[in-house]
Amino acid sequence: MKRSSSHRALQYGRSAALGCVVLLLLVAGVLSSWDSAHHIVLAKGREHGTMTVTGCGSEVCTGPYTPADGGAARSRVSVEKSVAAKKGDRFPVVVKPDTFEVVRTGTPGFLHAWMPLGGALVLAGLVIGGGLRLPRVGWGAGIAGGALLVATFIAL
Template identity: 80%
Template structure:
């Protein structure tokens, strides 16, 4: 049975739409991750030190900042609340420029910053497998996202 040109156009349009959705998911994941990750990846020249959690609220945890270099000690800095931050915990951080907000550094902080990308990879895998009908690429994308999320869970 011969396919009509309109059917072929519809197939190409569907593939293009699914490709755009995958691209949108991945770009959103990278941009969401980059808002925290760039403080870790591009940390040269920033204030490094250690934060000890003294208390946690609904959204943030607070505690004193002890610098590891020439930076000044701060009596209170805040970090985004995480399941891995409990009262009394100490971990390495970098201060966001011009604020009293800090971001966790090291391998756990790096992986935690990229969690939104891991979720985006999992969602993109569904679209790649179901919409684009590329199962091998979908499996690779899904495994990459799941690996990132599991590694973050283990590291924290």
């Protein structure tokens, strides 16, 4: 049975709309991740040191900062709260320029910074596999995102 041109146009329009949704999810994941990740990925020339957690609120943990390269020590800096930060923990950080905010470095910090992209990949995998009818690509995106989320959970 031959399909009408309007049916084909509808399918192309549906595929284009779902492709835009996938693109929006992935761009949002990258931009959300890059906000913290660029301090880790492009850390050359930034202040590196160690933070000791002395207390945690609902969104941030605070504590003193000890520089690794002879910079200025700070009595109080803040880091985004994660499930792994407890009072007394010490971990390597890099200071965001001109602030008292720090970002955790090393493998756990790198993975934690890219967590929003992992979630976006899982969601995009559902749209790719189910909506665009590309199950192998969908499974690949979903597994990559899930692996990133699991690796972050294990590293922290």
